[in-house]
Structure formats: structure tokens, C-alpha cells
Amino acid sequence: MIIVNGERLEWSPGKTARDVIKEKNYLFPLLIVRINGKLVPRKKYDSTVIPDKATVDIIHLMSGG
Amino acid sequence: MADREMITIEIDGKSVSIEKDSTILEAAREVSIYIPALCSSELVEPYAACRLCIVEVNDGRKTKLVTSCNYPVRRPIKVNTSSETVLRNRKIILEMMLSRWPNVQLIKDLAKHAGITPPRYQHPAVDLNPNACILCGLCMRICEQGIWENIINFTNRGADRSVQMPYDSEQPHCIGCGACAEICPTGAITMIDDPNQPYDADMVRRAGMRITEEMIRFDKEQCDMRGVGTAHLVEIMDAYDLLPVMNYRFGKHEDSSKISSDVLRTFFTKGKPDGCWLGCTMACAKAIENFELKTGPYKGEKVLVDGPEYETLGGSSNMGIFDPRFVIEYNFYCDTYGLDTISFSTGLAFVMECYEAGILDMEKTGGLEISFGAKDAALELLHQIGRGEGFGLIAGKGIRYMKKYFVENFGADPGFVFDIGMEAKGMEYSEYVTKESLAQQGGYGIALKGAQHDEAWLIFMDMVNKQIPTFEDKAEALHYFPMWRTWFGLCGLCKLPWNDVEPADNAETDEPAKVPGHVQGYCEFFEGVTGKPQTMDSLIGMSEKVYNFQRVFNLKMGFGKREHDAIPYRSAGPVTATEYESRQDRYDTQLREDVGIDPTGMSTIEKVAAMRKYRESQYEHLLDAVYKRRGWTNDGVPTVAKLMELGVDFPDVIELVRKHGG
């Protein structure tokens, strides 16, 4: 189990930052991803594996009128 | 976007791993190996004009000389940046350059570095100007590829070749962004300063250039403002259950893809910077040319339509209409009649719900069958509003008027129309569903001008990121952001360059939501114009004075107290059983976890009531917290102490707020 933006999410071995973004349907492009407080660069979403029990923050910035 | 394939190559014996298709020059820079390069920049496509960046490449079979700025790395290769052949060739090129432009500092430096001092011969087209154009082509490439304009180009051939604007005259289409001058390595291009004499024009330009550079580098993968403008928000709002559908009852719809940015992209024919702000390269405005109108006074004519933007698209889903041609047509006629697409569409969504609820019928609408999705009736009503005729005379006066009118003349249930009539302080809501974000309910309800999101758009911070969980956190956000946005209004600036593109290091800052790098840019912009240095706090301070003064003005006009910050319940929660049932799991969970009520065995109507009681009290708590943070009384009136602190304690202001307990 991991916590994503305060909500529980199933964990499975090898789950990446990109997988979580997809699973949560986070389509917005201006995201900041932190795993246990550590920033994950945008280029590394596919290769960053999330450990079990991690706290993941996927911060959406604002945009639009 | 998947991670890119990496390739390892060797440069001067150093190994470097780099994304496939990067250039040798980029790879060399990764490991700090210097290769002289005159005509290349990360901001534009390579052009290979100067040939200074030549290197020797060995692919295991043969060795050849290539220009490193445009040679893509596709397999493991060995690169030599300073072999004898390379150095000899580079020297010849530089000697030629130095003989032609002997006083250009950059050329002099490069020549010196290569061990050449005085040129051995004089070039027939020698140019002694220290700021001579060296024909690198960077300016025209940044104008075309970076800014999406095509203002400057090379003219003539051979020794007469030079960079020019067409016909060698001033170009009205040049947006004055300054990118060409900034990128020019010799100072051959200078910007002519605006006659209003800013204190430090360079400071203003540098602040602007940073945004331009971010637009060039990141816009495509960030918001694609230049591709589709704010239309990209349609699919995003739909994905987060925030796109208003059928008068804000729901937040997504299976047909929303029919009006998504991908569809609009196929209609847009114009998307270059339109110069609404001098030098702005965000180019968010889109236009559609030759659009044939189906209705109204210009029926059959082909027109240019400015838009549509997100709000106009969201307004359409709010009316239950998912037809891009309808959106473009109602956009055109709203503009033509001088109507706001938000007020029109939100107003019509209300009319449609009233029609479906039986408050209105064909007799009352003068024959219009105006249920959700009725696009022909919607356009007919728009024309009636434009002409000031028929039911248009009532609908055109807005939701606040209609609510009263429907109660007094059509026997509507006041409770129901007040719950679903989406306006605050008489202004129609813009196009976001706020039910799951208490902070945003406040963002709309407390906004001084009425229900507009442009004081504070906090839905992601609040609902998705869970960054502002407590009332105090929300109140702080409802202090900072409205003040910050007010500042744009004070200076007559557009807000989009603040957060519709983001600096590369924004994620690493303390408060990324504020985009501190851009706030700094605005401080410099202000200082560059006025000569007065600023900080984030001082900008907020400017706004706070004005904001409080505006609240006092509202008070004077009868709109400035707690009762005026009330919101229609539809913006806080589900009004009808259908709405509740459409998101039953979510609401049941909230009843259990947040409200502390077990919904098992309760009827939907009972659940709606329980949820309402909870959410309405939450909103009142929010008002308490916001007023406290802003230094207002619990009735929402600025206190005398606050006004004194801000220096807006004019006698009539004090007298007024005293009368209202301030």
C-alpha cells in the first residue's frame, strides 16, 4: 500500500511514478512528483520505481485563465 | 512520453552517455568539452552555417569530418574535437572570418584562441563595424522557430548577403519580443526603446526574455499554449470531474472529447502571437478563419472567429452541447453582440435546467424548446438576447434577475432556483465544478467582482494535492492568491505568463504553486518600468490596499458583507438525488469518513440533506477563517485597524465601515 496525495493506493513490485500517474488519470501536464519527499525529475517517471509504503505527492500546479 | 534510449559515445577519450539523436555538440557540453560554435543555440534547430564546430568522427569503419552541431548520435562512435585536421580546417575558417569582420569581438576572441592574430589578407567585403552581422542566421531562426513569426530573413547573395525585414522597412507584424536581438552574438540587432521611457528597458526585456525562453523550451510539453491556447483544459477538467456538465450537475461527460483541444486544433487556422501585449510570446489566442455561420444576421457568411477559449468550451458542455461548430458559432455571436460567453452559457444552463424541471415551458419561452443539448434553441435565444426581443429580454438580464422573475411570475420554488442559479453578487459562475473544493467555493463566493475564478483558482491545490487541508491553510491561500492576482489588474498585466509556463527549476523551489521565479520576474518588470525595487511581499502589499478599498466600495454599493459572499448550494454539493446518485460512492464515503454518519439504510433524499448540512457549515467556517486572515470583522467588513495599517483610512471610508461594525 502506498499513499498518493493523501489517499491509499495498491502497491505492486516495480510500480513506477508513471504507472501511478496513469492509474490516477492525472492528465495535467504541470506536475511535481515527490516520493517520500524526494523530487523525481520529469524525465525519470518511467524508470523510478516506488517502494512499498511510500508517500507519494503528485503536486498539480495551476494554469488557465 | 517514455524515457529515451541512451547511447554511450567517446569524446576525446571521455565516455558520455546521452539520449539518442542528441548532437555531438550537446554530448560534448555534457562533459564540459569545449567546441567553438558560432551559429548554434539550444533554442533553435541547427543550421550548420559557420562550420566552426567541425570534429572528426570514427564510426568503427572510417573517419570523417562533420559539423558537431547537427550530427545526431545514433550509435557508439569516437569523436576527436581537436585532431590536426580539425584544427587546421577550423583555423582556415576563422582566418576567413577575421579578415571579413576584423573588429567583431567574438570573432577576435575565437581567432586568438586558435592562435591567429592579424588576418593574413583582407577580405573583399571587409566590414569594420564591431557589431557587424556575421550571417549566423540565429536571429531569423529564433524568430521563425522560437517565436512563430517570420519577420527577418537573409536578403541578397554573396558579399551583399544581409539580414533584413521585408522591403527593409519596419514591420507591423514584428511583436517586439527582442528575441532576435538577445540571441544575436555580435549586437548587430538593437531594439528601439518604447517612447514611454521605462527606467531600465534592459531589465524589463531580460524579465520578458526569460519567459520567452521557457516558452520556446517547454511549452510544447507543458500546456501547449501556442498550439491550442486554454482549450487544452477541456480534457483535463473532464479527467478530474471538474468540467461543468448540464448546469454544474456533473463534472464529466462521455461526449466531451467532441469539443476537446484535439478537435479544436483542426479548426484553428491562426495561432501566432497576436501582439495583445507588446513582446508577449505566449501566443495563447487562437482564431478560426472562413467559418461559415449557420444562423443569425450573418447567416451564410464566412467570418473570422477569435477563439474559442476554455471557458467558452466549458460553457458549451454546461449547456449539454458537444458540437464544436455550435461552440464556434455561439462564440462569434457573443463577441458580435458584446456578450460574455461565460455569462451567456451559464445563464442558459440555468434556463435549460428550469425548462427540464417544468418551471419553463414552450409558452413561457415563446416557443423555444430549450432543454439541455438543444443547440438550435440556444442559438435562437442568443439572437433574441442580441435583438432584445421575446424571451431573450428576460434571459439576457442574467441569472439573478431570472431567479426573481421565475419565482414571481412562473411560481418557481425559490429554494430550488436559488440552489441551482449559479451566480454570486449577480455575476454568473465561470466554468469549473467546485463541489469537491471548499477553498474554491470561497474563491468564487468571496471574490469581489462576483463568481469569477480569476481571484483564486485553488481546486488542484485543495482537492487533488490536498496541500491546504485546514481552514487556516485555505484562508491563507484565499489571502495570497487573490492579492497576487489583483496585482496583475493593478498593473494592467496578463496573468497567463505567470503560471501557464513554468521555469525549469520550479519544482525545486519552496512554494512551486506561487512560481517564485516568475514572481521575481514581475518584481524586475516593475522595477524596470518605475525604478522602484520590489519583493513578493511588497507586490502583495500594493494589492492589499486596493483590495480592501474595493471591499469598502462593495460595501458602499450594498455588496460588501457576509451575506453577499453566500453561494448557491449547487457550487458546494449535490442539490438533487440524481446528482448524489451519480457520485454515490464518493458521497457515501464522505458521509461516513468526514461527516461521521453511516449512510446505510438512508434514502438518497436524507443523504442529500445530511451532506448539505455538513457542507454548508464548512463554508461558514471557511468564511470565518478568511475574514480573520484578512483583518475583517466576522461580517466581512474591513476593520478600522486594518484600514489604518494599509493607509486607506480616509474619513468617509472610516465612517462607512464604522456604520457596519468595522
Ligand code: SF4
Ligand atoms: S523582435 Fe521578435 S518578432 Fe520581431 S523580428 Fe525579432 S524575434 Fe521576430
Ligand code: SF4
Ligand atoms: S543579425 Fe546577428 S543573429 Fe542575425 S545573422 Fe547577423 S549576426 Fe547572426
Ligand code: FES
Ligand atoms: S555551430 Fe555548427 S556549423 Fe555553426
